[in-house]
Amino acid sequence: MQNLRKSVAEISGRPGGYQDLRVKTSLTGVFVGLSEITDAPVRATLRAESVMEGILVTGRLRASASSQCARCLRDVASNVDLDICELFAASGHEPPGGQDPYRVDGLEIDLEPMLRDALGLALPLRALCRQDCPGLCARCGQDLADASCDCAQDEPDPRWAALDSLRKELESRPGRTATG
Ligand SMILES: [Zn+2]
Ligand SMILES: [Zn+2]
Structure with a gap:
């Protein structure tokens, strides 16, 4: 140096x-x-x-x-x-x-x-490879500049899906009603 x-x-x-x-x-x-x-x-x-x-x-x-x-x-x-x-x-x-x-x-x-x-x-605090870089899919990590992925935008949020299956499970349980 x-x-x-x-x-x-x-x-x-x-x-x-x-x-x-x-x-x-x-x-x-x-x-x-x-x-x-x-x-x-x-x-x-x-x-x-x-x-x-x-x-x-x-x-x-x-x-x-x-x-x-x-x-x-x-x-x-x-x-x-x-x-x-x-x-x-x-x-x-x-x-x-x-x-x-x-x-x-x-x-x-x-x-x-x-x-x-x-x-x-x-130095740039936040560099972008191009202004409209679409980034990575938050679910599967696919680089969306290369290809789209199968994670459709309207797919239900996984948190709701979990609640949904919980509800179904509760509904299917026998014998836990007010009649007992
Ligand atoms: Zn980029
Ligand atoms: Zn994806």
């Missing part, structure tokens, strides 16, 4: 100074629900810019994700493509709002936690 700790010694404390950073690395273990970042390289084209509060990192991040369809569990491949804009706070600069920011660590910034967070937020 590429070292994602980047020196900002050249620009640190010189507001207006910037440097471009290119990242190409695999980041495994980023997943949300049924989606995860594949081990194909994550690519980012970033600019680190020295600002009063620290180092502002902006740019673009691309990766590929693989998910399972929330209805039929087929594999779904997708691309993640997002804009990055994150502040790495210099020591002594607490950002307003009390969020816990990324921090400039000495003369370095560590891009890895920021990239992992951004990728995690970009």
